[in-house]
Amino acid sequence: xxxxxxxxxxxxxxPHCDLLQRLPQLPPGASxxxxxxxxxxxxxxxxxxxRTVALSLGAAILYLVANSVPMLGLTIVGRSASTTVIGxxxxxxxxxxxxxxxLVMLTAVIAPALQIGFMLAIAFGAHxxxxxxxxxxxxxxxxxxxxxxxxxxxxxxxxxxxxxxxDYATVIPGLALFxxxxxxxxxxxxQANFDARDVWNRIEWARDGTHLSSENAQMVGQEN
Amino acid sequence: xxxxxxxxxxxxSCGVCGLLSRPSLEPGVRRCPRCDEILSFRKPxxxxxxxxxxxxxxxxxxxxxxxxxxxxxxxxxxESDTIMQGVVxxxxxxxxxxxxxxxxxxxxxxxxxxxxxxxxLVSVQRNSLANNERRLRLYRTVEFIGRWSMVDVFVDxxxxxxxxxxxxxxxxxxxxxxxxxxxxxxxMLAVESFDPRLIWDATSAQEVGYG
Numbered sequence: 001x002x003x004x005x006x007x008x009x010x011x012x013x014x015p016h017c018d019l020l021q022r023l024p025q026l027p028p029g030a031s032x033x034x035x036x037x038x039x040x041x042x043x044x045x046x047x048x049x050x051r052t053v054a055l056s057l058g059a060a061i062l063y064l065v066a067n068s069v070p071m072l073g074l075t076i077v078g079r080s081a082s083t084t085v086i087g088x089x090x091x092x093x094x095x096x097x098x099x100x101x102x103l104v105m106l107t108a109v110i111a112p113a114l115q116i117g118f119m120l121a122i123a124f125g126a127h128x129x130x131x132x133x134x135x136x137x138x139x140x141x142x143x144x145x146x147x148x149x150x151x152x153x154x155x156x157x158x159x160x161x162x163x164x165x166x167d168y169a170t171v172i173p174g175l176a177l178f179x180x181x182x183x184x185x186x187x188x189x190x191q192a193n194f195d196a197r198d199v200w201n202r203i204e205w206a207r208d209g210t211h212l213s214s215e216n217a218q219m220v221g222q223e224n
Numbered sequence: 225x226x227x228x229x230x231x232x233x234x235x236x237s238c239g240v241c242g243l244l245s246r247p248s249l250e251p252g253v254r255r256c257p258r259c260d261e262i263l264s265f266r267k268p269x270x271x272x273x274x275x276x277x278x279x280x281x282x283x284x285x286x287x288x289x290x291x292x293x294x295x296x297x298x299x300x301x302x303e304s305d306t307i308m309q310g311v312v313x314x315x316x317x318x319x320x321x322x323x324x325x326x327x328x329x330x331x332x333x334x335x336x337x338x339x340x341x342x343x344x345l346v347s348v349q350r351n352s353l354a355n356n357e358r359r360l361r362l363y364r365t366v367e368f369i370g371r372w373s374m375v376d377v378f379v380d381x382x383x384x385x386x387x388x389x390x391x392x393x394x395x396x397x398x399x400x401x402x403x404x405x406x407x408x409x410x411x412m413l414a415v416e417s418f419d420p421r422l423i424w425d426a427t428s429a430q431e432v433g434y435g
Contacts, residue, residue, distance in 0.1 A: 002257040003236060003245035011244050013230030013237030016360060017424040020230045020244075036228075037360050037424065072386055079392070083385045091385035096397030100405045104381050107374060136259050140240050147412070150374055156329075157378025160322050164314060164383060168393065200241040206260035 002207040009201075014039055048195035052123040055190035059116045062183040067109065071176035072162060076169035084176065085109060085154075111149035112187075118142045119190060126199045136203045139196060146191070152184045229421075229428045236263040267419035271345060277414035278341050284406040285334065291400030293380050298393045306400060307331065307376060330376040330404070333369055337411045340366050341418065351426040359423050367415050373408045377401065 010023045017037040024032055031043035045051075066085065073082035083091070085108055092101035118138045125135035155177075162171050230237050235244050241259040254263040267273075292304030305313065307330050314323035340362055347359060380401055387395040 001248065001250065001252040002255050003247050003263060005243065005245045005257050006235070009243075011235075012242060013235065013244055014421075015237065015239065015242070016364075016420045017356075018229040018231055018237065018421040018428070019424075020228065020233055020235070037357065072382060074386055076389060076392070079389055081386055081388060083382065088382045088385040091388070092381050092397060096381075096384065097399070097402035097405075100377060100381075100397070100401055103405050103409065104377065108378070136241070140259055140261065143240075147371075147416075150371055153371055153374045154378045156325065156372075157375045158382055160314075160326060160375065160379045161382040161386070163319055163322050164379070165386060168387070197242065200243070200258065203241075203258065205258050206255070207257040 012041065014041065042197050043195070045193055045195040045198070048193055048198060049123055049126055051193040052119065052190060053127075055186055055193060056116055056120040056123055059183060059186040059190055060120060062179050062186060063112060063116055066176045066179040066183055069176045069179070070174035071180070072158060072174055073172035074165055074169040075172065082172070082174065085180075107148055107150040108154045111145050112151050115142070115145040115149040115187070116190075118145055119194065122199065123194070126202070129202065131199060131203045133204050133206065135199065136206065139199060139203075142196075149187075151180060151187065155180055155184060228431050229424075231265045231421075231425075232428065232432050236265055238263060239267075266421060266425075267417065270417055270419040270422060271349060273417040274341065274345055274414050277410050277417060278338060278345070281334075281407050281410035281414060282338055284403045284410065285338065286403075288334075288400055288403035288407050289331070291403065292398035293376070293400040293404060294383065295396045295398050296387075296393070297396070299391060304398055307404065310376075310379075326376060326379065329372050333373045334407050334411060337366050337370055337373075337415075341411070341414055344418065344423070348422045348425075353427050353430065356424055356427055360420055363415075363418065363420050363423070370408075370412050370415055373411075374405075377405050377408065 008022070011020065012023050013020055014034040014037060016039040017034060019034055019036045021034065023042060026032055026042065026044040028044050028046040032041045033039065034041055069084070070082040071085055073080060086105070089101050089105040089109065092104060119142065122135055122138050122142065125131050125138075158177065162173065165171050230244055235246050236254065237244050238256040238259060238261050240261040241256060243256055243258045245257060245263070247254045247263070255261065256263055289307055292306050293310065295302055295304045307326075311323050311327045311331070314320075314326060344359060344363060352359075380397055384395045384397050387393060
């Protein structure tokens with residue numbers, strides 16, 4: 001059963017302290033914070049959609065490269081070995097705890113792919129004046145993909161492993177290592193330029209016909 | 225009447241899209257009219273669920289630190305290292321910064337996270353009115369840094385994947401790795417189930433006069 005929306009769409013509850021407040025109209029580039037707990041409620045991003053599309057396209061390309069070339073290699077007394085990101089998870093799947101292998105796969109490969117793919121689709125879909133329902137569905141699950149996408153953490157782990165291994169053998173940093181380094185910055189930029197609130201404000205509602213018309217708004221308004 | 229929160233005004237704030245809406249009087253599952261998310265005033269059973277994840281994480285924390293995470297086999301024999309032994313092994317004139325990174329990410333962050341969340345839960349259960357801002361900042365910090373404890377999982381994964389030079393030398397993951405990964409995931413789930421709005425609820429209730 002759907003809740004009744006309020007007549008005034010600028011009223012919000014702070015997500016961190018539930019303080020009821022009115023979100024002011026912001027010029028692009030400005031942000032609003034909760035007066036009680038200082039949570040950033042909204043940052044109105046400039047030219048958000050075009051930048052998001054560009055950055056997520058770039059991220060998608062880097063992601064594909066990073067996962068198709070070796071990340072780390074070593075040579076020791078004439079023998080050599082190398083591994084890709086997926087290769088690391090695969091080895092763990094065969095030798096170690098499978099759940100951990102699945103976790104590595106999720107955080108280093110699957111979640112980043114979903115994060116980039118979702119963002120790309122959302123940014124394309126949101127170019128319409130009234131984005132369709134599927135954009136909202138992706139946008140709803142986007143934060144979860146972001147929480148579990150840990151490329152920057154993996155990068156630090158790989159660097160530590162590299163130094164560790166350097167004690168025994170000559171390590172060869174692979175191309176993927178540099179590409180991943182660039183990808184981390186692109187992902188951060190992609191995230192920083194995206195304006196979720198702007199998309200939610202324009203999106204097609206889950207409950208049909210609740211596009212707050214002026215009549216409808218008055219009715220709800222009287223209820224208060 | 226002073227009514228500081230959306231809850232006191234009978235409004236539900238959507239955790240997904242941020243829309244504020246009013247539930248009807250009829251019983252049933254409430255949904256956000258904009259994004260279809262299931263709504264409630266606070267995350268359901270937030271305190272119980274957070275405690276459950278937190279206790280599970282604390283239980284796994286012991287084997288994670290006692291059992292070996294890596295076993296190195298060379299021609300002369302094999303040797304198993306726990307996380308702490310890994311930190312000590314990394315300590316060298318050139319490697320000490322990495323040693324500190326692993327120490328902070330694998331030992332300090334998980335234990336600090338467990339303690340911080342336990343403190344937040346207890347303070348909420350006691351309807352604490354003090355240090356609201358500082359407690360919320362603590363929650364945000366825990367939320368932000370938690371993911372970095374995954375570092376050791378990646379270190380061990382890629383070390384083991386690369387050093388496969390039988391019979392010269394090979395490295396295999398140990399049983400501690402599973403428990404360590406479990407600690408990271410369980411504490412992340414605990415952070416996710418905790419509703420930060422609970423921190424302010426005691427203060428809000430008093431301001432409106434229910435306290």
